[in-house]
Amino acid sequence: MSQPPDLKDLLGKAQALQGKLGQLQQELAARSVEASAGGGMVTAVVTGGLRVVEIRIEPSVFEGGDRTMTQDLVAAAVNAALAKAQAMVQNEMQKASGLAGLGANLFGGNPDGE
Numbered sequence: 001m002s003q004p005p006d007l008k009d010l011l012g013k014a015q016a017l018q019g020k021l022g023q024l025q026q027e028l029a030a031r032s033v034e035a036s037a038g039g040g041m042v043t044a045v046v047t048g049g050l051r052v053v054e055i056r057i058e059p060s061v062f063e064g065g066d067r068t069m070t071q072d073l074v075a076a077a078v079n080a081a082l083a084k085a086q087a088m089v090q091n092e093m094q095k096a097s098g099l100a101g102l103g104a105n106l107f108g109g110n111p112d113g114e
Contacts, residue, residue, distance in 0.1 A: 017097060024096045025049075028089050035080035037073045044077040046085045048092075052078055 028048030036043040041061050045054035055077070061070050 020096060021093060024092060025089075028092055031088070033081060033084040033088055035077055035084050037076035037080065042070075042073040042077040044074070044081040046078070046081040048085055048089050050082060050085055050089075052081070 025048075029051075031048045032045050032053060033048075034043055034045045034054075038061070041058045043054075043056040044052060045056075046052050055074060057070070057074070061073065
């Protein structure tokens, strides 16, 4: 049977992980993803910090004069881009933290539960 982990060591690992995740959040905030709606008629660009930084609307969208359709396309593109950004952030955070084996790694055990 293994010995319980040293509390000081455990806190050090937790602080190191927190610093790593904080740095990753900053890096992700600088990255962006884009998604479109209406076959590319409206495109939204969103950062990993979940901020909308650009909306591109093809001129042909305005030619029809359908305000409701334009609003729907913008909303759909923004929501799709936000979903992509959230997925990117979640994926990167899981990879960085080694979420699957995090508890075992912090407590000195084998991530396979052995």
